[in-house]
Every structure is written in structure tokens, then in C-alpha cells.
Amino acid sequence: MYSIGVDIGGTGIKAGIVDCKGKIIYRDQCKTDVEGGFDKIISDINIMVRKLISDNHIDKNEIKSIGFGVPSFINKQGKVTCVNLKWHEVEFVSKLKEVFSEFNVFAENDATVAALAENKYGSMNNSNISVLITLGTGVGGGIIINGKPFVGAHGMGSEIGHVVIGENIYDCNCGNNGCFETFCSATALIKYTQIILKDYDKNSIIRDMCENDLSKIDAKMIFDAYRQEDYLAKEVIIRFKKYLAIGIAGIVNTIDPDIIAIGGGLSKSSDIILQDLKEMVRNHILYKNEDFADIVVATLGNDAGIIGASLLN
Known part of the structure; x- marks a missing residue:
């Protein structure tokens, strides 16, 4: 089984298919189209993630989840306000679940997910x-x-x-x-x-x-x-x-x-x-x-x- 991680930044978005040992086996990235707005960024992520799966011949059933790191606080309703992305209370989590309805979807602050990685596989193991x-x-x-x-x-x-x-x-x-x-x-x-x-x-x-x-x-x-x-x-x-x-x-x-x-x-x-x-x-x-x-x-x-x-x- 694999998981997909998506790291959303102010200038670029990185995505990778990660194996059970925490190794990124396939990856891709695209520019963060801040001026295009929230819907354009979500659309770009959707295209990139699905292309990453299809180009590397990964069966969707082998993907146990897709996780997202975002440079902001996510409130209890799944809304995000992020100055760098020009987002104000956008329906971040619900939109992701709609776009990736066939997958388990999770999201958290980007520094928190980086800490999770360092704790599991890196300096804070x-x-x-x-x-x-x-x-x-x-x-x-x-x-x-x-x-x-x-x-x-x-x-x-x-x-x-x-x-x-x-x-x-x-x-x-x-x-x-x-x-x-x-x-x-x-x-x-x-x-x-x-x-x-x-x-x-x-x-x-x-x-x-x-x-x-x-x-x-x-x-x-x-x-x-x-x-x-x-x-x-x-x-x-x-x-x-x-x-x-x-x-x-x-x-x-x-x-x-x-x-x-x-x-x-x-x-x-x-x-x-x-x-x-x-x-x-x-x-x-x-x-x-x-x-x-x-x-x-x-x-x-x-x-x-x-x-x-x-x-x-």
C-alpha cells in the first residue's frame, strides 16, 4: 500500500507517492497559481495527483490515503485563511473530500506534518x-x-x-x-x-x-x-x-x-x-x-x- 503526500507552499506545490517505509518513490510539482484563486489551485492539485498515479501505473486501490500540508491554521470546520495564498475562510477540507471522493483525505498545518515526518523517519525519530x-x-x-x-x-x-x-x-x-x-x-x-x-x-x-x-x-x-x-x-x-x-x-x-x-x-x-x-x-x-x-x-x-x-x- 502507498500514501500520497501533498505539500502546498506559497510559490510551489509538491506531491509524492510514499511507500510504507517513508520513501518517496514518485514525485511531481507545479507552480502555486495564487492569482488564479482557490479553485484553480485545487484543480491543479487534482490534475497533478491523478497524473502522478496514472503515469506510474499505480492502482487507486493501492492508495490508502492522501494527506495535505497547508501553510495555515485549519479550523474545526475545515476552513482555511492564508494570507500568502490569498485565501479567506475557504472550504479547504470539504473541497478536497469532494475532489478526491474515492480516497481517504486528511489535512494539517505544513509545519506540523513536517514535524510528523521528522519524528517518524528523521532527526526526532x-x-x-x-x-x-x-x-x-x-x-x-x-x-x-x-x-x-x-x-x-x-x-x-x-x-x-x-x-x-x-x-x-x-x-x-x-x-x-x-x-x-x-x-x-x-x-x-x-x-x-x-x-x-x-x-x-x-x-x-x-x-x-x-x-x-x-x-x-x-x-x-x-x-x-x-x-x-x-x-x-x-x-x-x-x-x-x-x-x-x-x-x-x-x-x-x-x-x-x-x-x-x-x-x-x-x-x-x-x-x-x-x-x-x-x-x-x-x-x-x-x-x-x-x-x-x-x-x-x-x-x-x-x-x-x-x-x-x-x-x-
């Missing part, structure tokens, strides 16, 4: 209580307890990126100030670097990297500059890690997980991020002399969304 923190454009999170995703009483659990951990120089897109993702995302790193370079005429090599066009700055430049001991990059990364440690300590103090994995695009710089991070976290936890969660880098990369979606049931 078979731990009882595990947390995935995805550091990318924003900060996402997934909590897995005894092999099951924790989503809370109303489906709003695991929104780690919107835990308030301090007072910041700009407001989050959600309307609050001080959200985790306004300190520890790629967007946060870039914004803070731009502000410093704009307001202070500092001689940082980041200016050379971006050809003095601050709009060209990306997170990789900042980490590369850090490796070259650029003082501005050091200031930015030290601040980033300070708040990352505070955010992780809050998770430790709240649910005391076995393991915390760092995923997302920024995890490519795990050599910098993980260095001394555990001791920084220790400074903020309640019981400073006790053992606490291992902090590791996620291992499944871009496949986590497909594999995790395929595990939904």
Missing part, C-alpha cells in the same frame, strides 16, 4: 515528545506527542512563531509586537541588518555583498559575512541567537520535550546556529542544573512536507 522549529521566511512549529501531532483544543496549537518573546522594532504581520518570528526568521535577520545599515554608516562587508543595494540582502549573505568575522553580521547573529534561546527555553519550560529539531532554510547554517545554543538556552530555563531537550538539526529537508502529509490518518 520515535521520541515521545518532540518539537520541530522551522526557521525560514517566518518561524513555524510542530509538536509531536507519542507519535501524534498536537494541535490543541481548537486546532490552533503549535503556533510557535507567534509566541511573544520580547519587544521588537517592528510589528509582526499578525498585528502583535514581539513574536518569535520577528526575531528569528530570515525576514527578521534581513530587516534588522537593513535598519542598521540604513541608520548607521557602518563599514560592513555586507554592503559589498549586496552592491550597496540593501534590498538585495538575504540571510545567506549575513551568515557568510559572520563566517568572515564581519562585526555587523556578528551583532545581528548574536541578537538572533539570543532570542532563539529565549524562545526555545519557553518551549522547554512549557512541555519539556525529549528533542527539538531546527529546520527551514536557515538550518543550512546549523554550524553557526547550534554552536553554544544549548548553553544559551540553559540560562533561561527554570531548572538550570537538570538535563533538558537535545537540540539538533532536522534531516529530511524539503521532503519532510510530502512524507509528513502522507502519514496523516
